[in-house]
Amino acid sequence: MLRIAVPNKGSLSGPAGEMLHEAGYQQRREAKELRIVDPENEVEFFYLRPRDIAIYVSSGRLDIGITGRDLLIDSAADAEEILPLGFARSTFRFATKPGTATSIEDLAGMTVATSYEGIVAKYLADQGIDASVVHLDGAVETAIELGVAEVIADVVETGTSLRNAGLEVFGEPIMKSEAAVIRRSGAETSEDTERKVQQFLRRLQGVLVARTYVMMDYDCRVEQLEKAVALTPGLESPTVSPLHNEGWVAVRAMVPSKEAQRIMDDLYDIGARAILTTAIHACRL
Numbered sequence: 057m058l059r060i061a062v063p064n065k066g067s068l069s070g071p072a073g074e075m076l077h078e079a080g081y082q083q084r085r086e087a088k089e090l091r092i093v094d095p096e097n098e099v100e101f102f103y104l105r106p107r108d109i110a111i112y113v114s115s116g117r118l119d120i121g122i123t124g125r126d127l128l129i130d131s132a133a134d135a136e137e138i139l140p141l142g143f144a145r146s147t148f149r150f151a152t153k154p155g156t157a158t159s160i161e162d163l164a165g166m167t168v169a170t171s172y173e174g175i176v177a178k179y180l181a182d183q184g185i186d187a188s189v190v191h192l193d194g195a196v197e198t199a200i201e202l203g204v205a206e207v208i209a210d211v212v213e214t215g216t217s218l219r220n221a222g223l224e225v226f227g228e229p230i231m232k233s234e235a236a237v238i239r240r241s242g243a244e245t246s247e248d249t250e251r252k253v254q255q256f257l258r259r260l261q262g263v264l265v266a267r268t269y270v271m272m273d274y275d276c277r278v279e280q281l282e283k284a285v286a287l288t289p290g291l292e293s294p295t296v297s298p299l300h301n302e303g304w305v306a307v308r309a310m311v312p313s314k315e316a317q318r319i320m321d322d323l324y325d326i327g328a329r330a331i332l333t334t335a336i337h338a339c340r341l
């Protein structure tokens with residue numbers, strides 16, 4: 057049985073559960089469940105605090121886990137990222153009231169409030185800046201108003217929380233984060249566990265592909281085929297089948313969903329017709 061850590065709360069929890077459900081795994085029915093077994097898929101899910109997941113995985117008690125890259129690095133646990141998952145994307149940045157600091161060098165002698173002490177302390181040490189770090193559990197944007205720190209370092213997605221607190225980012229982003237599957241560094245596992253881990257990763261990759269690609273079908277004249285195929289090269293190469301009407305072919309290829317409308321316009325312009333896109337529900341590449 058593969059033992060997998062899943063975030064039980066916060067920004068990672070909902071999207072992680074959805075992705076696992078799309079990959080065909082059973083998920084808990086109510087938020088208080090701490091552990092479920094999915095016997096058909098031979099996996100056991102442990103619902104843990106996102107911050108603790110890297111620690112459990114590095115201990116070797118759980119085979120793999122889903123957490124944020126920033127949380128993994130902050131924990132300094134002996135675990136590594138094996139598959140980025142594309143959700144809970146954020147940057148980690150310094151911010152302050154306008155006029156307090158404009159560059160990292162200005163941080164010398166100041167106090168920085170953050171929930172990610174490990175990342176901040178290491179970054180400051182690497183840059184050779186002598187500043188104090190105060191740990192807060194969350195809502196760190198308020199720390200400046202209340203005089204606990206002059207500067208904060210926090211997760212920024214849309215920037216709304218910073219704007220609402222009258223704060224502005226400064227300096228380069230400290231890091232970019234997203235959710236990821238993690239595993240103990242240099243894990244030595246049995247052949248059976250390795251096979252199960254690889255199968256789990258392939259299933260999640262299938263979901264990622266199904267989310268980012270659509271299937272495109274269209275008809276075009278043989279003379280236009282080269283131009284059409286250049287627009288829809290597919291992952292390996294598109295399928296081309298003859299049509300009953302001589303001189304025409306049907307083409308089928310996967311295209312990135314974000315570009316689908318532009319590609320349909322371009323195909324139409326070179327004379328392709330009956331251009332259809334359909335969703336991909338699951339896939340193994």
Ligand SMILES: Nc1ncnc2c1ncn2[C@@H]1O[C@H](COP(=O)(O)OP(=O)(O)OP(=O)(O)O)[C@@H](O)[C@H]1O
Nearest residue numbers: 065066067068106124126144145146194211213233
């Ligand atoms: N607004 C956000 N947008 C995208 N990712 C976010 C956002 N807030 C937090 N994250 C990401 O979620 C992870 C943190 O999850 P965690 O559950 O610890 O915090 P949270 O979502 O802020 O919840 P909590 O309210 O419990 O603090 C990190 O990887 C972080 O980068």
Ligand SMILES: O=P(O)(O)OC[C@H]1O[C@H](OP(=O)(O)OP(=O)(O)O)[C@H](O)[C@@H]1O
Nearest residue numbers: 194195196211212213214215216217218
């Ligand atoms: O740039 P934004 O889109 O505003 O998102 C970033 C905010 O979201 C998270 O806070 P959360 O709501 O989880 O509260 P917390 O600070 O208590 O963790 C994060 O800590 C930021 O405060």
Ligand SMILES: [Mg+2]
Nearest residue numbers: 066067194195
């Ligand atoms: Mg938070």
